Amino acid sequence: MGFNRRFPKYRRMATIPRAVRFAMRTSRLHASTIREMLKVTQQPDVISFGGGLPAPELFPAEAIGEVTREVMAGVGPAALQYSVTEGIPEMRGWVAQRISKRFGIDIEPEEVLITNGSQQGLDILGKIFIDPGDHVVLENPSYHGAIQAFDSYQARYLTVDTDEDGMVPESLEQVLAHADALPKFVYLVPNFQNPTGRTLAHARRERIVRICEHFGVPLIEDDPYGELQFEGKPAPSLIAHDSDAPIIYSGTGSKIVAPGMRVAWLVMRDQEVMERLVLSKQAVDLHTGTFAQYVFAAFVTGGTALDDHIATIRRVYGDRRAHMHDCLREYMPADVHFNRPNGGMFLWATVERPGFDTEELLKVAAREKVMFVPGVSFYPHRDVHNGMRLNFSNAGEDDIRHGIERLAHAVRELTGPRPR
Numbered sequence: 006m007g008f009n010r011r012f013p014k015y016r017r018m019a020t021i022p023r024a025v026r027f028a029m030r031t032s033r034l035h036a037s038t039i040r041e042m043l044k045v046t047q048q049p050d051v052i053s054f055g056g057g058l059p060a061p062e063l064f065p066a067e068a069i070g071e072v073t074r075e076v077m078a079g080v081g082p083a084a085l086q087y088s089v090t091e092g093i094p095e096m097r098g099w100v101a102q103r104i105s106k107r108f109g110i111d112i113e114p115e116e117v118l119i120t121n122g123s124q125q126g127l128d129i130l131g132k133i134f135i136d137p138g139d140h141v142v143l144e145n146p147s148y149h150g151a152i153q154a155f156d157s158y159q160a161r162y163l164t165v166d167t168d169e170d171g172m173v174p175e176s177l178e179q180v181l182a183h184a185d186a187l188p189k190f191v192y193l194v195p196n197f198q199n200p201t202g203r204t205l206a207h208a209r210r211e212r213i214v215r216i217c218e219h220f221g222v223p224l225i226e227d228d229p230y231g232e233l234q235f236e237g238k239p240a241p242s243l244i245a246h247d248s249d250a251p252i253i254y255s256g257t258g259s260k261i262v263a264p265g266m267r268v269a270w271l272v273m274r275d276q277e278v279m280e281r282l283v284l285s286k287q288a289v290d291l292h293t294g295t296f297a298q299y300v301f302a303a304f305v306t307g308g309t310a311l312d313d314h315i316a317t318i319r320r321v322y323g324d325r326r327a328h329m330h331d332c333l334r335e336y337m338p339a340d341v342h343f344n345r346p347n348g349g350m351f352l353w354a355t356v357e358r359p360g361f362d363t364e365e366l367l368k369v370a371a372r373e374k375v376m377f378v379p380g381v382s383f384y385p386h387r388d389v390h391n392g393m394r395l396n397f398s399n400a401g402e403d404d405i406r407h408g409i410e411r412l413a414h415a416v417r418e419l420t421g422p423r424p425r
């Protein structure tokens with residue numbers, strides 16, 4: 006029996022206009038261009054440089070299948086049971102060990118919180134630090150997912166200039182010195198940044214830590230791409246510096262193993278920050294999936310499987326990056342500028358013509374069946390329009406060539422031909 010017949014006295018309510026009152030914090034949430042675009046790119050003849058996806062053909066699927074069976078035979082029910090919010094000891098121990106080794110520091114398992122993707126880490130950091138209207142400091146441009154996460158806590162943004170060497174310390178100092186209220190934190194992606202592929206220069210790192218320490222502002226170092234370095238030596242991590250202001254390091258298994266597992270970690274020495282984060286996470290999901298954590302831990306601690314896999318993706322992504330760069334040189338008009346990052350998954354291009362808008366370009370490109378992410382999504386104030394993020398990890402060499410050729414065609418269609 007329908008609701009109206011069972012409860013006649015409520016029938017009248019059906020005619021009252023529906024006025025659902027959502028929380029203010031949802032008012033700035035709009036569909037991510039990137040996630041929306043992923044839907045279009047499901048079509049088979051579209052070449053996408055849009056999503057930040059790892060190469061699926063390289064996923065260590067077989068090895069993950071094997072360790073899954075081992076986990077079920079070994080720990081069995083524990084992998085299916087509720088667990089502690091901080092993460093299973095196997096994961097926390099592995100993260101502490103790997104971070105300590107990579108950065109030459111001493112991190113204890115108690116300083117590690119396992120999260121459901123590093124996106125959750127950003128969300129709970131927003132939750133513990135940001136009151137509506139609070140300022141946070143971001144690179145300009147910055148990771149779009151971080152802007153989305155902080156938007157839901159009604160943050161306001163102060164932006165710091167960046168150049169080919171990442172965040173400019175003098176600009177950070179100016180921003181902090183002139184802020185009317187002290188910002189809640191500084192967030193940056195120091196290695197092969199999303200969206201620009203740029204890396205914070207070695208010489209700037211300690212300086213940025215000291216500036217944050219001087220102003221007493223926590224620093225969030227988001228590092229999903231640090232292990233995907235194709236050439237050169239890694240610069241020291243920010244968390245490797247001693248500082249009186251908290252430094253919170255964010256790492257993830259998404260780019261080095263598989264994003265579908267949603268296993269990531271926050272690392273910090275500050276136990277007060279850790280306690281707040283644990284309580285916030287508890288309120289959200291109690292804990293990261295036990296099953297995924299056990300399987301992930303078994304894979305990464307099983308001999309050389311992880312390092313072998315990272316070596317493979319470094320080699321393949323490095324080749325794809327080189328190929329995309331060559332194709333851009335071959336096909337693009339001279340006023341399209343682009344970089345050649347030595348790691349990560351993205352290359353950044355700008356069209357140096359007054360008024361050029363890559364959102365308009367995307368419409369033409371979509372007709373040409375090639376996708377990318379317009380740069381405006383990465384600017385917290387949405388005020389720069391001539392950039393585009395090109396992902397090179399998720400397309401084979403033929404697709405890269407055809408896709409860049411199509412994209413160059415779209416640029417010319419929009420601007421008229423110009424000699425190189």
Ligand SMILES: Cc1ncc(COP(=O)(O)O)c(C=O)c1O
Binds near residue numbers: 121122194229256
């Ligand atoms: C800079 C940065 N941070 C965080 C994430 C989120 O990664 P995940 O939630 O899969 O760990 C991404 C994903 O692309 C990223 O580029």
